[in-house]
Amino acid sequence: MRCNLRLFRLGFFCALFLALLGTTAGADGSVTLFVDVKPGLALQVQDSLTFPEAGPGQGVEADLDVTVWSNVGWRLLVSARAVQFDDQPVDLEGQLEVRSASGYWRFLDQVEREILTEQPPTTGDGVTVAVPFRFTPGYGDAPGRYAIQVEFTVVSEI
Amino acid sequence: MRRVLAILALCLALPGLCQAGVLVSPVLVEAHAVEAGDEIVLSCTELTGRERLLTLSLGLFDQDAEGRVILQEDEHAQALAADIVELPFREFRLLPHENREITLRVRSADFASAYVVVYVRAAQAAVASRLAVLLMLSTGAAKDDLSLADLHIDGSSLALTFHNRGDRHGTASGMISAYDSAGDLQGEFFVESGRVLPNRQRRTYLALPTQPHSVRFTPLEDLGGQFLVSDALW
Numbered sequence: 001m002r003c004n005l006r007l008f009r010l011g012f013f014c015a016l017f018l019a020l021l022g023t024t025a026g027a028d029g030s031v032t033l034f035v036d037v038k039p040g041l042a043l044q045v046q047d048s049l050t051f052p053e054a055g056p057g058q059g060v061e062a063d064l065d066v067t068v069w070s071n072v073g074w075r076l077l078v079s080a081r082a083v084q085f086d087d088q089p090v091d092l093e094g095q096l097e098v099r100s101a102s103g104y105w106r107f108l109d110q111v112e113r114e115i116l117t118e119q120p121p122t123t124g125d126g127v128t129v130a131v132p133f134r135f136t137p138g139y140g141d142a143p144g145r146y147a148i149q150v151e152f153t154v155v156s157e158i
Numbered sequence: 159m160r161r162v163l164a165i166l167a168l169c170l171a172l173p174g175l176c177q178a179g180v181l182v183s184p185v186l187v188e189a190h191a192v193e194a195g196d197e198i199v200l201s202c203t204e205l206t207g208r209e210r211l212l213t214l215s216l217g218l219f220d221q222d223a224e225g226r227v228i229l230q231e232d233e234h235a236q237a238l239a240a241d242i243v244e245l246p247f248r249e250f251r252l253l254p255h256e257n258r259e260i261t262l263r264v265r266s267a268d269f270a271s272a273y274v275v276v277y278v279r280a281a282q283a284a285v286a287s288r289l290a291v292l293l294m295l296s297t298g299a300a301k302d303d304l305s306l307a308d309l310h311i312d313g314s315s316l317a318l319t320f321h322n323r324g325d326r327h328g329t330a331s332g333m334i335s336a337y338d339s340a341g342d343l344q345g346e347f348f349v350e351s352g353r354v355l356p357n358r359q360r361r362t363y364l365a366l367p368t369q370p371h372s373v374r375f376t377p378l379e380d381l382g383g384q385f386l387v388s389d390a391l392w
Contacts, residue, residue: 038183038184038201039183039184039185039186040181040182040183040184040185041181041182041183041185041289042179042180042181042182042205042289043180043287043288043289044179044205044206044287045285045287046285047285048285049285064285066287069181070185072185072186075226075227077229081286112229114226117226149285149286150285150286151279151285151286151287151288152285152286152287152288153229153277153287153288153289153290154287154288154289154290155185155227155229155275155289155290155292156185156186156227156290156292157225157226157227157352158186158221158225158227158292158294158352158353
């Protein structure tokens with residue numbers, strides 16, 4: 001009886017070992033590894049952008065670099081959030097515009113404007129795009145330095 | 159009187175701050191048979207060796223006829239989203255190269271389908287940036303119901319419009335068979351609608367190597383879910 005129990009235990013562990021071997025390795029010793037890759041996005045934006053000096057009615061342009069990494073299709077949007085002058089919120093009479101991929105200048109306010117659409121997944125280096133902005137001061141804008149906060153949004157395609 | 163030639167320097171930034179460099183994954187979550195209490199885990203990773211202050215906020219999204227996402231951030235959308243998804247916190251810090259998981263909880267599943275956005279924003283950034291995480295949630299009883307609503311031939315270009323009459327998003331796919339004027343088959347081409355939200359339609363374009371006289375669309379029901387439209391000939 002004791003011998004049978006030992007044989008049973010031995011057989012059980014042999015069977016377990018063979019079963020584990022069978023599930024983790026093929027006959028040639030190869031192992032199949034499974035991994036699920038999730039859709040991911042990363043965005044890097046230049047710290048700031050300073051336009052050349054400009055007088056009222058005189059449009060000035062400057063580009064801002066944006067880098068996107070993505071393993072899915074994506075779009076890039078931008079909006080203007082707030083304007084400050086001497087650390088106080090103000091309304092600008094001048095116009096801030098952004099140029100979309102289609103080549104048109106579009107007025108920029110709190111409504112998001114599409115800069116790039118239907119972009120394919122990127123490589124590991126990401127995709128850097130220079131987004132052109134244009135500002136045309138108005139006569140109602142007092143001389144001085146204004147800070148306009150813009151916000152970029154990256155969203156995946158569905 | 160203001161001087162006409164006044165110098166106006168403009169800066170697109172609040173001074174002396176940093177910008178984003180955070181990887182967020184997944185950015186698209188598709189969950190069926192959602193129940194209250196279910197959890198969705200997002201992963202945020204700092205990439206550039208700087209400590210980051212990030213904020214989380216909610217909104218909804220919709221879709222236009224070209225399939226593009228339309229972000230909705232008004233107060234009503236934010237309130238609706240907050241009724242569906244609970245954020246664990248509104249802001250958090252990421253240490254350099256830190257990876258952190260954020261667990262969202264489904265607060266209520268009192269819907270057929272819901273399309274929620276979670277914004278991950280670099281709070282202290284000068285030129286602000288944010289990533290939109292799309293949550294496509296549907297409950298157990300919800301079904302998609304896609305059909306081909308229109309097909310337009312313009313030379314070698316096809317425009318297909320798919321309509322989803324169901325109460326959750328879905329995808330339709332099928333084969334386009336192209337025929338010449340004699341009725342001979344010129345070729346067969348796979349076409350997919352992309353995701354179509356409920357009660358929305360989406361156009362898909364297909365460039366063919368030939369200029370067919372007529373085409374036939376045959377849906378692939380096994381890929382299209384509830385896509386039950388029979389063969390259509392234009």
